[in-house]
Amino acid sequence: MTNKKIAVIGGGIVGSTAAYYLSRNGHQVTVFDEGVGQATSAAAGIICPWLSKRRNKKWYRLASDGAAFYSQICQDITADQGDISFYNKNGTILTKKTPQAIEKQYALGLERRHTAPEIGDLKILSKKDLETYFPSLPSQENALFVSGGARVDGEAMVRELLTLVEKNGGKIIRENVPLKQSLLDDYDKIIIAAGAWLPQLLEPLGWNVDIRGQKGQLVVLQTDDYNNQHQPVMMPEGEIDILPIGDGIIFVGASHENDKGYDLLPDEKIIQNLIEKGQTLFNILEDASLIKVKVGTRAYTSDFSPFWGYLPGSDKILVASGLGSSGLTTGPIIGYQLALLADNKQTDLPLEDYLPDTYLQR
Ligand SMILES: Cc1cc2nc3c(=O)[nH]c(=O)nc-3n(C[C@H](O)[C@H](O)[C@H](O)COP(=O)(O)OP(=O)(O)OC[C@H]3O[C@@H](n4cnc5c(N)ncnc54)[C@H](O)[C@@H]3O)c2cc1C
Structure with a gap:
């Protein structure tokens, strides 16, 4: 194996995973991450x-394989004496307005379980069953429990991955870096995993990138005396999800603000709306206090599909973006594929299905 000098621009889920696997395979990795607005x-x-x-x-294939890939990455991190407490498989509960809608979801789950056993157990819940998981959900009656559902703390996961990169001899530079000639000269491969900021990086090279930023906000609420460490994630019909985090903390979110693009300011009206919707669904939130607002920028292509691979015409620069609202699900497997490509190894997903070419024009 030849040891390569590799720069990774972007230390979100994609860049950190790629950097982790490359450093694990003995390459000299430097990660540049500004971190502002990181989804x-x-x-x-x-x-x-x-x-x-x-x-x-x-x-679907990518997302399903991406969810399954968590088992591999958690095993690898554990083998490297890392901490995988960022990954919590407590299950997910979906609720729908009618019993028929839940039956349909149940049937879809059973069908998809043939190719995705990670779904785990599927169970339609009675109101009483539901109350054992969530004691005060007044308006929800039709619910399905999916035991394979998980919650990932993205911030903790990238922190752990980058700690391991440093342990493997890599460097983390917490600053914005342009794609200048000296960088191209200094490294054998460059992976650009800059999320919604890929257009800004490639524009000076004459590329027009089909990526737009979408603002997302979620509220972090603190409840009293409520042990929710092992509670499932709750996905009611609609935009709002409820995520028990532990120590009485609950995330409610998230907003999808297309018109606000790269804006990172918490918005009073959206915050109030998230809190009120959360309280209508889950009575316990009526006495909760707001402790934090998380704001990030998602990256979307015009057909909502992510892409990754070599920059057209280059055998040195790899890119990935467009992970949208499911990037914590698809990000690790995409980062891993980028690491395989940079290492001249065979990828295990069909590259032609996710080529950057469609989204990049000179
Ligand atoms: C509110 C919200 C809720 C979400 N919820 C979910 C969910 O429940 N499930 C799910 O699967 N997904 C979810 N997502 C989507 C997911 O978070 C993203 O799709 C994913 O994290 C994107 O990862 P990334 O590595 O591509 O980009 P990012 O995480 O955005 O990382 C890109 C990094 O590159 C850095 N960067 C950019 N340009 C430069 C430069 N020139 N120099 C140095 N650094 C640079 C940025 O600062 C940033 O740190 C959510 C997103 C948001 C915003």
């Missing part, structure tokens, strides 16, 4: 793609 650190962290009604088969 990974702001994310809710729901990993439960199997019951999505999105019809895009390539996305």
Whole structure:
């Protein structure tokens, strides 16, 4: 194996995973990460793609393989004496307005379990069953429990991955870096995992990138005397999800603000709306206090599909972006594929389904 000098621009989930696997394989890795607006650190962290009604088969394959990949990455981190407490598989509960809608989700889950055993157990819950998981959900009656659903703390995960990169001899530089000639000269490979900021990095090289930023906010609420360490994630119908974090902390979110793009200011009206919707769903939140607002920028392509691979015409620069609202699910497996590519190894997902070429124009 030849040892390469590799620069990774972006220390979110994609860049940190790629850097981790490359440093683990003996390469000299430097990660540049500005960190401002990072989607990974702001994310809710729901990993439960199997019951999505999105019809895009390539996305489903990626998301389903991405959810399964958590088992591999957690094993690898554990083998390296790392901490995997960022990953909590407590299950997910979906609720719908009618029993028929829940039956449909149940049937979809059973069908998809043939190719995705990670879904685990599926169980339609009675109101009484539901109350054992969530004691005060007044308006929810039709619920499905999915035991394979998980929650990932994105901020803790990238912190752990980058700690391991340093342990493997890599360097982390917490600053913005442009794609200048000296960088291209200094490194054998450059991985650009800059999320929503890929257009800004590639514009000076004459590339027009089909990526737009979308603002996302979620509220962090503190409840009293409420042990929710092992509670499942709650996904009611609609935009709002409820994520018990432990120590009485609950995330409620997230917003999807297309018109606000790269803006990172917490917005009073959106925050109030998230809190009120959360309280309507879950009575315990009525006495909760707001302790933090997380704001991040998601990256979207115009057809909502992520991409990764070599920059067209280059055998040195690799790119990834467009992970949208499911990037904590798909990010680790995409980062791993980038590491395989940079290492001249065979990838295990079909590259042609996710090529950057469609999204990059000169
Ligand atoms: C509020 C919210 C909730 C979400 N909830 C979920 C969820 O429940 N489940 C799920 O699967 N996904 C969720 N997502 C989506 C997921 O977080 C993202 O898709 C994913 O984290 C994107 O990862 P990334 O590595 O591509 O980009 P990012 O995490 O955005 O990382 C890119 C990094 O690159 C850095 N960077 C950019 N340009 C430069 C430069 N020139 N020099 C140095 N550094 C640079 C940035 O500062 C940033 O740190 C959510 C996102 C948000 C915002």
